Amino acid sequence: MTQAAPLVALVGNPNAGKSALFNALTGARQKVGNYPGVTVERHSGRIALEDGRPVELVDLPGAYSLDPSSPDERVTRDVVTGRSSFERVPDAMVVVVDAANLDNHLRFALQLIALGRPVVVALNMVDLAERDGLVLDPAVLARELGVPVVPTVAVRKRGLDDLRHQLTAALGAAPPPAPVQDQPDEPLSTLQRRARAIAKAAIVSETPARRWAHWLDAVALHPVVGPLLLVSLLFVMFQAVFTWATVPADMIDAGFKALEGWIASHAPDGFLRSLVTDGLIAGVGAVIVFLPQILILFLFILVLESSGYMVRAAFLMDRLMATVGLSGRAFIPLLSSFACAVPGIMATRTIEDEKDRLTTILIAPLMTCSARWPVYTLIIGAMIPNTPVLPFVRLQGLVMFGLLIIGIAGAYVAALVLRRTVTKGASSGFMMEMPKYQWPRIQDIAIGLWSRALIFLKRAGTIIAATTVVLWLLLSFPKPPEGSGISPVDYSIAGRIGRGIEVVVKPIGFNRDIALALLPAMAAREVAVSAIGTVYAIDNTDGAAGQEALSDRLRGRWSLPTALAFLMWFVFAPQCISTIAVTRRETNGWKWPLFMVGYLFAAAYIMAGITYWLAVAVGL
Amino acid sequence: MASDCLATFPRRRNATVSTIDWTRLAPPEARRLRELGFDEGVEVQVLHRATLGGGPIACRIGRMTVALRRAVAASIHVAPIAG
Numbered sequence: 001m002t003q004a005a006p007l008v009a010l011v012g013n014p015n016a017g018k019s020a021l022f023n024a025l026t027g028a029r030q031k032v033g034n035y036p037g038v039t040v041e042r043h044s045g046r047i048a049l050e051d052g053r054p055v056e057l058v059d060l061p062g063a064y065s066l067d068p069s070s071p072d073e074r075v076t077r078d079v080v081t082g083r084s085s086f087e088r089v090p091d092a093m094v095v096v097v098d099a100a101n102l103d104n105h106l107r108f109a110l111q112l113i114a115l116g117r118p119v120v121v122a123l124n125m126v127d128l129a130e131r132d133g134l135v136l137d138p139a140v141l142a143r144e145l146g147v148p149v150v151p152t153v154a155v156r157k158r159g160l161d162d163l164r165h166q167l168t169a170a171l172g173a174a175p176p177p178a179p180v181q182d183q184p185d186e187p188l189s190t191l192q193r194r195a196r197a198i199a200k201a202a203i204v205s206e207t208p209a210r211r212w213a214h215w216l217d218a219v220a221l222h223p224v225v226g227p228l229l230l231v232s233l234l235f236v237m238f239q240a241v242f243t244w245a246t247v248p249a250d251m252i253d254a255g256f257k258a259l260e261g262w263i264a265s266h267a268p269d270g271f272l273r274s275l276v277t278d279g280l281i282a283g284v285g286a287v288i289v290f291l292p293q294i295l296i297l298f299l300f301i302l303v304l305e306s307s308g309y310m311v312r313a314a315f316l317m318d319r320l321m322a323t324v325g326l327s328g329r330a331f332i333p334l335l336s337s338f339a340c341a342v343p344g345i346m347a348t349r350t351i352e353d354e355k356d357r358l359t360t361i362l363i364a365p366l367m368t369c370s371a372r373w374p375v376y377t378l379i380i381g382a383m384i385p386n387t388p389v390l391p392f393v394r395l396q397g398l399v400m401f402g403l404l405i406i407g408i409a410g411a412y413v414a415a416l417v418l419r420r421t422v423t424k425g426a427s428s429g430f431m432m433e434m435p436k437y438q439w440p441r442i443q444d445i446a447i448g449l450w451s452r453a454l455i456f457l458k459r460a461g462t463i464i465a466a467t468t469v470v471l472w473l474l475l476s477f478p479k480p481p482e483g484s485g486i487s488p489v490d491y492s493i494a495g496r497i498g499r500g501i502e503v504v505v506k507p508i509g510f511n512r513d514i515a516l517a518l519l520p521a522m523a524a525r526e527v528a529v530s531a532i533g534t535v536y537a538i539d540n541t542d543g544a545a546g547q548e549a550l551s552d553r554l555r556g557r558w559s560l561p562t563a564l565a566f567l568m569w570f571v572f573a574p575q576c577i578s579t580i581a582v583t584r585r586e587t588n589g590w591k592w593p594l595f596m597v598g599y600l601f602a603a604a605y606i607m608a609g610i611t612y613w614l615a616v617a618v619g620l
Numbered sequence: 621m622a623s624d625c626l627a628t629f630p631r632r633r634n635a636t637v638s639t640i641d642w643t644r645l646a647p648p649e650a651r652r653l654r655e656l657g658f659d660e661g662v663e664v665q666v667l668h669r670a671t672l673g674g675g676p677i678a679c680r681i682g683r684m685t686v687a688l689r690r691a692v693a694a695s696i697h698v699a700p701i702a703g
Binding site: 064065067069100101103104107132134188189192193214217218221222223226311314315316318319322328352426429430431432433434 | 646648649651652653654655656657659667668669670674675676678682683684685686687688689691692
């Protein structure tokens, strides 16, 4: 078992360009997994040494020191000190430091070198440092640190061969991994002073930092212009999600319709064909249509993150977030939650304060995630007239926007209440390094989008496909006796379950169709759309299923107050197995996910009820 | 002692950290502050203050820009550098 490829860990401060170096070394040959229990993503990949030997490279989360203050820093500490139960002791480490930020990054490098394992230092982003007027002598640095130092520019793939060369040498000379050593207990301030002295020695010449970054920050962080810029960016982002996606979404839709038609004309009519076309293809297709929107949203988020702007946005939002007891840091996961709460909740692991993090996780499902759009689009399209309200503003768009705002307002109130009750605690701080501005790398963005697309398609292909098929079966059996006149849906197993749920939701204006859709929608919200479609398809076998037919049927069977209550329900209801599962993993137990489900269902029930009663009272 | 602190120090003027009230900070805050390079004798400059009224500040330390809340900045005492 010692025949496994040597393990090399990539370690460094946040913002040292570690992930870019990892992407440059491994290219697309990388695997993204999870460290059990903590949901810290584990990025690993294989690279070949100079002599052709394979090496497993693992990209550890960025950390400031061996004294962890967040779950991902803990993973890094555990792995490099050999305490991790999920990772072998690395045979060597590549310590990545930002050339332009040496005095800070060297402190962590010194701690890592002191662990006594073979180390190669990658002096990364030397090009940016030089542009910044900073010239360094790697030889001096190597002499002072006592380990090889390789200047690299990860984004331009410079220095990679040299890095491989040094790594080959380090691994060749390496004794088997040393037994676990206790981390050296040198106080931070001593280390810091040593780091500063070494950095000073390695600097050949230095001129003041560049002007343009200051100029950018003067705009982005301006007390008045900054927030305006942020709001405009968010506006453009949401606008783009809805306008750019139409063409590819229509193409996907047409593709599924064509596939359905092809099967219909080539397979014999019957139970199996109906299951595949009405159940599987219609259900999964209704969800995959939203892939372009999700990718556009993630594109914006990835660009904002990798350009360095996201932390500026957090800076601007800190004051507002502080009013509900959160910090600007929570803004980043909450913004991601507009695409999907799952990566949003995972992104909370960078929040150090436990209470702060928990509150953010609990309110993240209130952000209008992309799974709600199919539901909103269908119901609004069918039930709300698209009359102009103001110039450029139509009623349908206004209702959509209103639902988004209600979600944010709900999250605001929830955070306010939670921070004073269940997640009570001292107000957490906000202390963050602002990364340098840089052009986002197309390769890194592409890798990010690709992995999100895969996750989404996997979800559509597994959870959503399975739920749709199960619902279809439950709706189809048992068949009502011939000539009894009973609707097949009412007679089926699902119909009977639906009647049970209907008793509970009738007071808030929900009908049988909604009751039937709520249960499968627990798997994922968007299933509600295909579920209602399936109900009508089975109920009315002669009509063709499809968006138009579906919205026509809705108009005939739903009242406006019912539709509004249904929309309001979806603003709050925690109908998503993946979110519940990721909350369980992130909080290490069932207590918080159950609490989240409970409070959100209660809110959904009350808010939908109020909406229904108000709508009925004003005579809608 | 009418020493200036980082929370109120004028923008874009060089200063040295004279003392830091470590005891006024929560231990994790103090540690993170050290990790970001704050220490007695280090040069800093206030770059930006967020929204009027109590938002965080951004300051330059070494070649880094760091965001801090004002409460933390208030425990970092600084002395102006001539020029």
